[in-house]
Amino acid sequence: MTDHLIGLLLGAEDDWPRAYEALLRRLGAVTAPDGGKHRVRSVRVSIEPFDLRAKPQHELVIDRLAHWYYHPREWLKKIALMDDVYLLNSPFTFQSMEKHAAYCAMMRLGLKVPxxxxxxxxxxxxxxxxxxxxxxxxxxxxxxxxxxxxxxxxxxxxxxxxxxxxxxxxxxxxxxxxxxxxxxxxxxxxxxSVEGFDVFARSLSIGPETMVMKFRPELPMHDRYAVDHSFLTPETGDEVVTISRLVNAFFRWEFNSCESLVRGTEVHPIDYANACPDVAVTSLHYYFPWAMAALLRWTVFCVVTGRRPRLDMDTARYFAIADDPQLSYAEKLAGYRRLADEYFEVDRYQEFCATALAHVDELVLEWVTSTEFDSLLKETVRATYPPHEHDRFLGHFGGLVDAWVRDQG
Missing domain, CATH: 3.30.1490.20 (ATP-grasp fold, A domain)
Structure with a gap:
């Protein structure tokens, strides 16, 4: 049995980390394609002095803190450079998450940035x-x-x-x-401003998985994500996914959200750099189980298969597509998608999920219908909203999660 340790570098959030930890415990031993047995566990990372030559125990770290807290950011750089620890978001491109470099790069690639x-x-x-x-x-x-x-x-x-x-x-x-x-x-x-747009799409990507959601920024946070499975045409939805994957592969981000305004058949990305994308149960509600399943699948895949961190940017391959005058916009997007799928090892990942992690969806469904999830939801609502609103929001989020459960049948 091979043991793997995943570190959680966290700030104020507690709901999704508890969910991830619970699912990882329930996962048990994983059988890799080569027949080897693997056990994956997680630990919350503490912040303390670190020796630059000290060897970390972690094989992978999910970072939700270093975009504003520089001490752990420097620890992440150290363990990436010296110890090959896998990070879902590269600490070397954090400045690109300040929007400006991300705008420049995507304009350079020909996306329809305003x-x-x-x-x-x-x-x-x-x-x-x-x-x-x-x-x-x-x-x-x-x-x-x-x-x-x-x-x-x-x-x-x-x-x-x-x-x-x-x-x-x-x-x-x-x-x-x-x-x-x-x-x-x-x-x-x-x-x-992109005036007269038809819909605001927000996509959450975790590794090679992307969920595109209808977003209503004018509403309170608990109502912003609409449960709507057909608000985009298949072609437009695929373009939104491609743009999300392109951004992430280009900058080595694997846990990120992307915002796009869709007007007619055109997709205008307006914000696609988020070091700490929202995955709270009180925001995602219906989509929260998917996010936890995707995070579980991708992190387990990375440590069990020994996926290596890619710190080099490899931008020339993207720019070669951007600069080819013979290619249409659609052909360039297809080329970017191929590079992104190559970076994320999509075929290998899907095969791994179909064999070693085929039971994850059932496992997540069982957990969402358990008393453990019910306790997590109640405690999160009570910690987030004033007492006079507890019943209202327990009913609101409970109903949306129940809708997700019904849809799994």
Whole structure:
């Protein structure tokens, strides 16, 4: 029996880690294609001083913390560079998760990203060299002229934002200047609004699995993900999946969400860099069991098959497709999909799941209908909402999860 240890590097969340831990315990021994027996367990990673030459016990780490906490980020870099520990999201491309580099890369690959401009800080940053550098090199610019070039309406949003913080829809000159004045020391993008879009699609990808969901950002978080299995045509849905996989394979991200606006037959990706994608049961509800099953399958596949981390970016192969004038947009997407599927070893993964992990769906269904899941849901609701709303949200989320259970039959 070969033992494998997966580390969970966590922040404030507790619901999905408890779910993942419970499913991993229930999984038991896994028989690999070569007949070898494997046992996988997890441990929550603590933060403490680390020797750069110390050997970690973990073979894989699921990171949900290092995008803002630099000490564990440096530990992740160390164990990736020195110890070949597998990471679901590369710590070497975290800056690309600040949106700007991700926009640039996907524009370079020809995706239909709306016109976007990065504008300088409104207020000086805290640096003793600011005054001299700004006086000598910062060029005055006409914010109104920049906005007119993009066209109203547009969005102003932080280049390193998350959770919609600091995002403003700008309809005129007055709103433009009010939002820019309020931005302070935050570095902002101006991005053309995709007006008249038909649907907002949010896709969650875990390894080579992707769930595309209808997203309604104007609603409270517990209502944003609509349960709708046919809101996109098969062709458009496949394009959204391809864009999601392309982004992830390109940047070595394997646990990420992507947001796209669909207008007619065109898909406009607007945000596709998320170091800590939402997987809370109180957000995903109906889709939560799928997310846990996908996370279980991918992490077990990685450690049991000895999948090696790929730290090199390999961008030239993607750019060769982008720069080929003989290829149509659809043909380029197909080429990107081939590269992404190659990176994620889709065929090998599917074969592994069909043999070694064929029972995972049944296992997840049994767990979701157990008293253990019922306790997790109740405790999460009580920790998230005020007492007078407990019954309402227990009924809301319980009903949505029950709908998922019925659909499995």
């Amino acid at each position: 016109p976007t401009v990065l504008v300088p800080y409104k207020n000086p940053v805290e640096n003793s060299r600011w005054a001299y550098t700004a006086a000598r090199y910062n060029q005055p610019f006409d914010l109104d002229a920049v906005a007119e070039t993009i066209g109203y309406p547009l969005y102003m949003k932080p280049y390193d934002g998350g959770a919609w913080v600091g995002v403003s829809k700008i309809r005129n000159r007055e709103e433009l200047h009010a939002a820019y004045d309020a931005s302070g020391e935050r570095l902002m993008h101006l991005q053309q």
